[in-house]
Amino acid sequence: MELFSNENQYFNLPNAELIYVPSFLSSHEADQYFNSISETTNWRHDDITVFGKTYKQPRLTALFGESNKPYGYSNITMYPEEFTKELETIKEKIEALSHVSFNTVLVNLYRDGNDSNGWHADNEKELGQNPVIASLSLGQSRPFHFKHRTIKEERHKLLLDHGSLLIMKGEMQHYWLHQIAKTKRKISPRINLTFRKLVDA
Ligand SMILES: O=C(O)CCC(=O)C(=O)O
Numbered sequence: 749m750e751l752f753s754n755e756n757q758y759f760n761l762p763n764a765e766l767i768y769v770p771s772f773l774s775s776h777e778a779d780q781y782f783n784s785i786s787e788t789t790n791w792r793h794d795d796i797t798v799f800g801k802t803y804k805q806p807r808l809t810a811l812f813g814e815s816n817k818p819y820g821y822s823n824i825t826m827y828p829e830e831f832t833k834e835l836e837t838i839k840e841k842i843e844a845l846s847h848v849s850f851n852t853v854l855v856n857l858y859r860d861g862n863d864s865n866g867w868h869a870d871n872e873k874e875l876g877q878n879p880v881i882a883s884l885s886l887g888q889s890r891p892f893h894f895k896h897r898t899i900k901e902e903r904h905k906l907l908l909d910h911g912s913l914l915i916m917k918g919e920m921q922h923y924w925l926h927q928i929a930k931t932k933r934k935i936s937p938r939i940n941l942t943f944r945k946l947v948d949a
């Protein structure tokens with residue numbers, strides 16, 4: 749595979765379909781979205797409960813939806829705000845490429861290397877059987893780690909660049925876990941938007 753390819757990259761993985769689109773947005777568009785989303789979002793800093801202990805989530809978040817259905821994960825229930833014009837525009841651009849419709853976007857702000865997203869799968873029942881999740885990255889590039897739940901050799905990482913889109917589909921959320929790890933490097937903020945489709949569970 750070419751190192752600096754602008755082509756869509758398809759990965760040959762067991763039990764997953766993963767597509768990486770390196771320059772989904774131009775760097776100029778990505779800069780503009782990064783700036784406006786950073787400034788206009790009403791960021792939340794929720795508590796999560798893991799094994800009975802309560803912590804602050806290691807990142808800031810916001811949820812936008814087309815209905816007012818709540819979305820729950822890691823013992824948090826989030827009530828969506830209305831999609832902004834800007835998020836609607838991004839959503840339509842992703843729908844045109846993926847031929848899938850989305851009705852929800854979860855936005856994460858990783859302020860620095862201390863912010864992270866631990867090993868998990870996006871397997872909440874509201875997402876349905878084999879969800880398609882489209883993940884847009886803005887700002888600091890961070891590695892996306894993913895590992896198969898039972899095939900131990902299947903552990904990989906992919907650098908998610910400014911303006912890139914990662915599409916996870918097929919059985920990926922059943923068989924694989926993913927994370928954004930902490931780093932001690934001095935790094936800039938990153939925003940990630942995961943477009944999802946909530947269905948009636
Ligand atoms: O920040 C990322 O690239 C991943 C976010 C993620 O996995 C999630 O919000 O479920």
Ligand SMILES: [Fe+2]
Nearest residue numbers: 868869870926
């Ligand atoms: Fe996720």
